[in-house]
Amino acid sequence: MIGIQITIDHEKCTRCGQCVELCPMSVLDWVEQNGKTNISATHPEMCWACLTCAGKCHVKAISIEQHEQQRKYIDDENKTPFKTISPHDAEICQDYAESLEKILKLRSRPVAVNLIKNGSPLPHVPVPRKRLRYCQALIMARRGYSLLMPAWAHACPDGTSILGLSKIPPKLASGEIYVQLGKLATQEAASQMVKERPRIAEDSMRATLVSPLDEAVMMPDVVVIMAPPESMMWLCMASTYYTGRRMTFRMSSYNAQCVESTLYPYTTGEMNTSLGCYGCRAISDIGEESMFLGIPMGKMQTIVDGLKQLGRRAIPDSRAKIYLQPIP
Ligand code: SF4
Ligand code: SF4
Incomplete structure (x- = not known):
């Protein structure tokens, strides 16, 4: 799997709520933090790195970073061997x-x-x-x-x-x-x-x-x-x-x-x-x-x-x- 890091800059964020509305996977939500209502990634495991939130944020307060996975190939456990093109x-x-x-x-x-x-x-x-x-x-x-x-x-x-x-x-x-x-x-x-x-x-x-x-x-x-x-x-x-x-x-x-x-x-x-x-x-x-x-x-x-x-x-x-x- 490919790890994804979601970072929200609460200093930049204007709390417009667009990202919460637009995230297709409902990853983001409002949460109470230190007496303030902020946007937070409440379900980060659901993120696909589609960049909808980051692309639509009008102050560029969201960054989505993917950790490069090291595995180059999938270990296929299928018993039938793959038939390559003749x-x-x-x-x-x-x-x-x-x-x-x-x-x-x-x-x-x-x-x-x-x-x-x-x-x-x-x-x-x-x-x-x-x-x-x-x-x-x-x-x-x-x-x-x-x-x-x-x-x-x-x-x-x-x-x-x-x-x-x-x-x-x-x-x-x-x-x-x-x-x-x-x-x-x-x-x-x-x-x-x-x-x-x-x-x-x-x-x-x-x-x-x-x-x-x-x-x-x-x-x-x-x-x-x-x-x-x-x-x-x-x-x-x-x-x-x-x-x-x-x-x-x-x-x-x-x-x-x-x-x-x-x-x-x-x-x-x-x-x-x-x-x-x-x-x-x-x-x-x-x-x-x-x-x-x-x-x-x-x-x-x-x-x-x-x-x-x-x-x-x-x-x-x-x-x-x-x-x-x-x-x-
Ligand atoms: S779209 Fe950007 S400015 Fe609006 S709530 Fe989300 S992070 Fe904040
Ligand atoms: S990158 Fe896509 S799935 Fe992930 S939080 Fe943003 S809008 Fe949601």
Whole structure:
């Protein structure tokens, strides 16, 4: 487990109470201390290091520090040994990654994602030293890291419960926190958003695994791509190159990486796009021009084949702006 130290500077604190209201895990509360009413971490063991309290405190009175855990790997007691990716499958993943990067000139690496079910063996892949949000783990994978994350290595109670690694905390289940954060107008709207949002059965997953696609340690469930809209356009065209079918995407701009880029492709077998969300944009340096696409592994061959065809004429012609005339 990763130890978390919560420190509240009572000199700076204006006692506005925002942190108590916003903490999704009800870690913070009012307590009487030396004749004063102060904010205190009354349930520090419940803290996920999500940084909601620290980020929203208007005087920066809260600090959340994680003690780096020393254990690099999990000692898996599962009796079934983990079956690592075969050389043939590894080659397929490398070919997909290379084709995507070369034809689209992607600036970040496609990410292989696996949701490891309860009861399944774990790969020998490092766990992060500190808790990370799932969206941050994807960023790390784009930068070349492979990470295995059971629930205790995740920092977002929302995304972690959505992906089936934990139970949803009451404040997130009711949606009240979305109203408090100013993201939805009413409790009714928040309840509706939560009701319509899909989720994987709670506690059914053991861990998330992310890695660069060309270094996948097992055949991925989903490939997540971050790119500008123009690259997404080609990927959509590639997916329908042989059928001409129209596409339907499911988006709400809530829970972009966990729901839109991962859960939907995982559960429906269809690719799904995402514009990002408040959480993943607030916690990272994802550029304004970036959006996301989750592709189920079963669709990758069709998409890469289509992309190779588009890469012969359509993509270079369009990128060369062949119809661009000077505006009179
Ligand atoms: S949000 Fe900051 S200022 Fe407000 S009560 Fe919490 S610690 Fe104090
Ligand atoms: S970091 Fe998150 S879980 Fe921990 S006290 Fe702050 S808001 Fe609550």
